[in-house]
């Protein structure tokens with residue numbers, strides 16, 4: 001072939017998280033994998049039953065492209081609990097194929113080639129990839145000096161004539177940081193001053209430890225016209241495989257995103273949408289029910305890390321802990337390879353979350369306590385080996 005493929009596609013890398021599985025040479029059951037952002041607990045019972053019933057009742061056809069209207073009504077009612085804005089179920093909600101589709105729609109609808117998109121760093125990998133695919137330019141803000149909290153002056157510093165969109169994600173993957181309403185209001189001032197759009201990825205908003213839910217920039221007054229809210233059921237209701245996400249925003253934006261969605265997927269799965277209706281009504285409190293389980297796991301992991309003597313960012317939300325490995329003097333990818341080889345334990349290297357995640361690893365503690373105990377035993381043994389090697393050299 002003499003013709004090249006699309007240069008944006010060609011220039012886009014693969015997710016660093018998936019890269020880790022390439023290093024695992026042993027059978028999967030011999031290696032503890034604390035890598036993927038997926039809850040071990042099953043989808044709630046009533047939600048599963050709703051999916052089964054949807055199939056039995058032949059609700060297996062295309063739905064409205066925007067999503068089943070009854071589901072959109074449920075989503076807007078549900079969202080009222082967390083956002084001070086209200087959204088019209090007919091025109092201001094779009095049901096997507098996971099939050100992942102929502103990221104792509106928002107970026108593709110807003111970004112022209114060469115437009116800059118501001119990303120907090122370290123941050124979730126899909127944003128960089130989606131921006132590059134759209135021909136935009138990812139501009140990463142290094143938040144290491146502020147304990148991974150984006151400060152208004154850090155945001156100001158990276159804004160240019162070409163800036164178009166800011167993507168926020170608090171509770172944050174990978175750091176677990178949650179911003180306060182006050183911090184978000186200050187960021188909103190900068191965003192308004194420079195007339196930027198904002199996508200707030202709130203998929204972990206109910207998995208927080210010290211509050212009922214995490215505040216969102218979407219609730220800051222006068223932000224609705226420039227804000228797209230992204231959420232979904234993967235994390236809140238253990239529904240990663242059902243692929244249901246949703247976007248909330250002003251009609252003028254949702255209408256544009258809808259064109260891409262209609263072309264790409266038509267609609268989200270009818271069966272999953274039926275199940276989502278039950279998830280957000282009968283099983284509405286599932287996130288509050290699982291938070292105590294995650295708090296226990298988090299506290300156990302942090303206690304063990306303290307005993308082992310490694311630093312970390314204390315997660316205020318999500319089910320990840322970002323662990324500082326700088327003192328071992330090797331880069332995060334080599335550290336991960338070492339853990340796999342020496343201890344049959346897989347975690348994600350910090351550099352998978354942009355270059356400013358270097359010096360850290362991300363441990364996902366969405367696993368049963370007994371598995372976490374074994375994982376931390378293995379981690380402790382591997383760290384002891386590394387320390388020995390260092391003292392001998």
Ligand SMILES: Cc1ncc(COP(=O)(O)O)c(C=O)c1O
Pocket residue numbers: 037097098099100101124169173201203232233234240244245
């Ligand atoms: C911050 C963030 N946004 C979006 C997603 C994608 O979620 P979904 O499964 O709904 O596509 C993830 C998954 O790990 C995530 O961590």
